[in-house]
Amino acid sequence: SQMPHGHMPLPSFRKMVEDTLEQSGAQLRTFCQAFEMVTPSPVTQPLNPAEERKVLSLVSKHGPDKLYQVTSNISGSKDLDLTLHRGQIVALLQSVDTKGNTNRWLVDAGGPRGFVPAGKLQPY
Numbered sequence: 001s002q003m004p005h006g007h008m009p010l011p012s013f014r015k016m017v018e019d020t021l022e023q024s025g026a027q028l029r030t031f032c033q034a035f036e037m038v039t040p041s042p043v044t045q046p047l048n049p050a051e052e053r054k055v056l057s058l059v060s061k062h063g064p065d066k067l068y069q070v071t072s073n074i075s076g077s078k079d080l081d082l083t084l085h086r087g088q089i090v091a092l093l094q095s096v097d098t099k100g101n102t103n104r105w106l107v108d109a110g111g112p113r114g115f116v117p118a119g120k121l122q123p124y
Contacts, residue, residue, distance in 0.1 A: 054110035055089045055124075062091035062108065067124040074116050082107065082114035089124055090116070 005013055058067060068090055076083040084090070090107040097104040097115050104115045 051089065058089060058091040058108065058110055062093075066092045068092055068107070068121040069124045070116070071120050071122050074120050076114065076116075078115075080114045082109055082112060082116050084109060084116060090121070092121075 005016065008016070055067070070084045070086055070088045070090065072086050074082065074084045088109065090109045092105055093108055093113065094106040095118065096102050097106065103118050105118045105121065106113065107116055107121075
C-alpha cells in the first residue's frame with residue numbers, strides 16, 4: 001500500500017510492468033547492437049618467426065584442429081593459470097578444468113601448460 005502503484009487495479013499494474021519490461025528489452029537490444037558494431041571481432045594476428053616455430057611444434061604434437069589463438073591478454077591469477085598475450089597460439093588439451101568447469105580450458109602454450117578462460121580463445 002505504500003508503493004506508488006499499490007492502489008492500481010491488477011490488470012493495469014500488470015500492463016505497466018509488461019510495458020516497462022518491453023521497453024527495457026528494446027533498450028538492451030539497441031545497446032547490444034551498438035556494442036557489436038563498435039567492438040571489432042577478433043582477427044588472426046600475424047606471427048613472428050619464433051611464434052611460427054612454436055605453432056609448427058604444437059601442430060606436430062596435437063594436430064591442427066586443436067590450435068586456438070588468444071583473443072585478448074590473459075593474466076593468470078590462480079595456481080596453474082597461464083599468463084598469455086593477445087595473438088599467441090595454444091593447443092587445447094582439455095575443454096574442462098579439474099573441477100569440471102567448462103569455462104576454463106587446459107592448454108599447451110608451447111612449453112608451459114595451464115588453464116585459461118575458454119572465452120578468450122578462438123579456433124586458429
